[in-house]
Amino acid sequence: MEPLKPFSASLVPLPIENIDTDQIIPARYLKVTDKNSLAEGCFTDWRQDPDFVLNNPRYQNGHILVAGHNFGCGSSREHAPWALKAYGFRAVISTYFADIFRNNSLKNGLLPIVVDAETHQALLDLAEEAPEAEIHIDLASQTVTLPNGQKASFPIDPFSKTCLLEGIDELGYLMKQTPEIEAFEVSHPARVQTLQS
Amino acid sequence: MPKTLFEKIWDAHVVSHPPNSPAVLYVDLHLVHEVTSPQAFTELRQRGIKARRPLQTIATMDHSTPTTPRGADGLIPVTDAMAVTQLKTLVDNCNDHGIPVFELGTEKQGIVHVIGPELGLTQPGMTIVCGDSHTSTHGAFGALAFGIGTSEVAHVLATQTLLQNKPSTYEIRVDGQLQEGVTAKDIILAVIANIGIGGGTGHVFEYTGSAIRSLSMEARMTICNMSIEGGARAGLIAPDETTFDYIQGRPHAPQGADWDKAVAYWRTLPSDEGAIYDKQLILDANTLAPMITYGTNPGMGMSITERVPDPKQISDNSQKMALDKALAYMDLQPGQPLLGHKVDVVFVGSCTNSRISDLRQAAEMIKGHRVAEGVRMLVVPGSQTVKRQAEAEGLHKVFVEAGAEWREAGCSMCIAMNGDQLQPGQYAVSTSNRNFEGRQGRGGRTFLASPLTAVASAINGVVTDPRTMVAERAYEVSPA
Numbered sequence: 104m105e106p107l108k109p110f111s112a113s114l115v116p117l118p119i120e121n122i123d124t125d126q127i128i129p130a131r132y133l134k135v136t137d138k139n140s141l142a143e144g145c146f147t148d149w150r151q152d153p154d155f156v157l158n159n160p161r162y163q164n165g166h167i168l169v170a171g172h173n174f175g176c177g178s179s180r181e182h183a184p185w186a187l188k189a190y191g192f193r194a195v196i197s198t199y200f201a202d203i204f205r206n207n208s209l210k211n212g213l214l215p216i217v218v219d220a221e222t223h224q225a226l227l228d229l230a231e232e233a234p235e236a237e238i239h240i241d242l243a244s245q246t247v248t249l250p251n252g253q254k255a256s257f258p259i260d261p262f263s264k265t266c267l268l269e270g271i272d273e274l275g276y277l278m279k280q281t282p283e284i285e286a287f288e289v290s291h292p293a294r295v296q297t298l299q300s
Numbered sequence: 301m302p303k304t305l306f307e308k309i310w311d312a313h314v315v316s317h318p319p320n321s322p323a324v325l326y327v328d329l330h331l332v333h334e335v336t337s338p339q340a341f342t343e344l345r346q347r348g349i350k351a352r353r354p355l356q357t358i359a360t361m362d363h364s365t366p367t368t369p370r371g372a373d374g375l376i377p378v379t380d381a382m383a384v385t386q387l388k389t390l391v392d393n394c395n396d397h398g399i400p401v402f403e404l405g406t407e408k409q410g411i412v413h414v415i416g417p418e419l420g421l422t423q424p425g426m427t428i429v430c431g432d433s434h435t436s437t438h439g440a441f442g443a444l445a446f447g448i449g450t451s452e453v454a455h456v457l458a459t460q461t462l463l464q465n466k467p468s469t470y471e472i473r474v475d476g477q478l479q480e481g482v483t484a485k486d487i488i489l490a491v492i493a494n495i496g497i498g499g500g501t502g503h504v505f506e507y508t509g510s511a512i513r514s515l516s517m518e519a520r521m522t523i524c525n526m527s528i529e530g531g532a533r534a535g536l537i538a539p540d541e542t543t544f545d546y547i548q549g550r551p552h553a554p555q556g557a558d559w560d561k562a563v564a565y566w567r568t569l570p571s572d573e574g575a576i577y578d579k580q581l582i583l584d585a586n587t588l589a590p591m592i593t594y595g596t597n598p599g600m601g602m603s604i605t606e607r608v609p610d611p612k613q614i615s616d617n618s619q620k621m622a623l624d625k626a627l628a629y630m631d632l633q634p635g636q637p638l639l640g641h642k643v644d645v646v647f648v649g650s651c652t653n654s655r656i657s658d659l660r661q662a663a664e665m666i667k668g669h670r671v672a673e674g675v676r677m678l679v680v681p682g683s684q685t686v687k688r689q690a691e692a693e694g695l696h697k698v699f700v701e702a703g704a705e706w707r708e709a710g711c712s713m714c715i716a717m718n719g720d721q722l723q724p725g726q727y728a729v730s731t732s733n734r735n736f737e738g739r740q741g742r743g744g745r746t747f748l749a750s751p752l753t754a755v756a757s758a759i760n761g762v763v764t765d766p767r768t769m770v771a772e773r774a775y776e777v778s779p780a
């Protein structure tokens with residue numbers, strides 16, 4: 104995975120709470136066997152509505168989604184962050200994320216950024232007033248900076264942060280645990296015979 | 301220190317816990333299906349890695365498979381080219397890695413969360429994962445079971461482990477006794493309506509209390525299944541005699557001396573007296589009514605006799621917007637009752653409610669009635685095993701005689717990616733677990749409810765309180 108560098112981008116406001124992964128990518132798009140062909144399915148049903156924000160020319164250049172509370176709930180489909188990335192999003196900002204979506208996003212370099220309600224509102228206001236305005240996201244210092252200089256910090260677990268900043272892939276990391284895994288299997292023989300009976 | 305059931309299972313599976321890193325957690329059983337696995341196998345292939353424990357892995361076909369009747373050749377025809385490719389990819393991948401796979405229409409095939417338990421693969425104290433959020437179902441056995449993403453599917457295939465941060469615990473205690481016509485599905489819909497769909501995020505539920513203890517294993521699975529709808533990745537119920545009775549004698553259950561050893565271990569698993577949970581919710585089963593959802597997430601639920609809430613009475617702006625949007629999608633008015641609302645489709649199925657006891661309940665209620673004119677009712681068994689059992693009991697005849705469709709096993713209309721789906725604007729009473737916009741078909745509108753409520757509504761063609769029918773039946777059969 105590519106190391107994640109600081110970046111600036113403008114916003115797309117979608118302040119609806121509990122946006123589930125069936126909206127982000129409906130199930131009928133899940134018959135693919137790859138990750139890259141999902142842009143078309145991203146929010147596709149909502150995009151049928153001409154007034155939907157992704158159809159609004161003001162937000163055509165936005166690469167950061169500002170979404171409502173509990174974004175990404177529902178299905179565990181990793182197709183959701185794949186679709187968001189394929190569509191061009193680099194980060195999603197919300198006040199809260201569903202667990203599995205957050206995990207899946209971190210593994211794909213799509214930053215799930217949790218901010219407090221006040222910052223969230225400030226970002227929505229900014230998107231409304233100045234759609235072209237860019238905010239700056241710096242993972243190393245865990246800060247979001249608005250054009251007026253206002254800063255907000257966001258939490259991230261130290262392990263995911265290191266992985267993203269250094270481009271470490273988790274599978275490679277886990278493979279290095281092989282001696283420990285072997286030792287565990289030897290000391291827990293009952294665990295490794297599930298289907299052998 | 302007294303430990304909870306969750307902590308006992310967690311502690312027994314920590315392989316290592318390097319500093320500043322999540323724990324490396326061992327996975328006992330990995331369930332795989334066609335939709336969330338292809339990209340994981342690709343990852344392994346690109347790295348030249350083989351599955352570490354292919355025999356602790358089992359694959360089935362369920363999501364993109366049609367449930368239409370078999371052809372003259374005895375096979376279930378798959379006509380969607382992408383589904384054909386996806387299913388073939390699964391078989392090829394499993395063969396490559398030596399993973400057992402239950403192909404479409406074969407003896408043991410079915411919804412992943414139905415077959416694990418029925419084959420005796422799901423056992424107390426295990427860690428079980430699958431690239432599917434309803435893996436929480438298996439928690440009914442006192443197993444730590446949760447859904448993972450496709451990257452993690454690759455992690456488990458390659459290493460039989462996962463990197464996990466330890467979640468917090470949340471006790472959901474349900475005491476008392478359910479009234480006639482009220483079922484496990486109503487308990488879990490009530491829990492979710494209570495805490496909201498994000499209420500359990502970061503937590504593992506443990507369902508406790510006398511109402512839970514008195515439930516059958518299949519009813520317990522219905523409850524644990526929807527833990528994720530409350531935001532919790534896993535939901536557990538302590539194993540007890542009901543659990544052991546269910547497992548004993550199943551194809552993959554331990555036998556002889558191994559059985560005794562296993563049961564002795566399983567008896568050590570329940571939470572210790574005085575164990576502390578991070579959060580708690582207490583619910584009274586005695587006062588529960590049948591539940592139904594009115595909105596576009598499973599937390600938007602109410603007693604079936606209540607009225608649709610009014611967005612104007614919600615102060616939080618984003619919540620208000622969400623309800624406005626939901627009611628617009630559902631084409632419902634604030635203050636409107638759902639009782640008597642027209643229904644186009646009734647779906648009995650999904651990993652929530654497609655087991656034999658669900659089908660028996662549904663058949664019992666529909667016997668002697670007909671599906672109302674203009675209503676389409678589908679009954680979709682959760683697995684080939686359930687289907688055979690139901691047919692041996694003649695349940696399929698009851699459904700067909702009543703005017704319902706009896707289908708092959710699979711996810712069917714729960715997910716609308718296999719040909720079974722609602723038409724835009726249609727209303728369904730569904731025994732599945734998600735009422736998200738478009739979940740059962742683009743533009744389709746879902747009321748989630750129990751099998752009893754679903755069947756009662758099919759008979760009347762409108763949303764119906766099953767208690768009125770239960771009472772009627774009791775009257776019909778009581779001696780004069």
Ligand code: SF4
Binds near residue numbers: 714
């Ligand atoms: S029945 Fe529905 S919820 Fe269950 S596994 Fe299938 S698609 Fe998922």
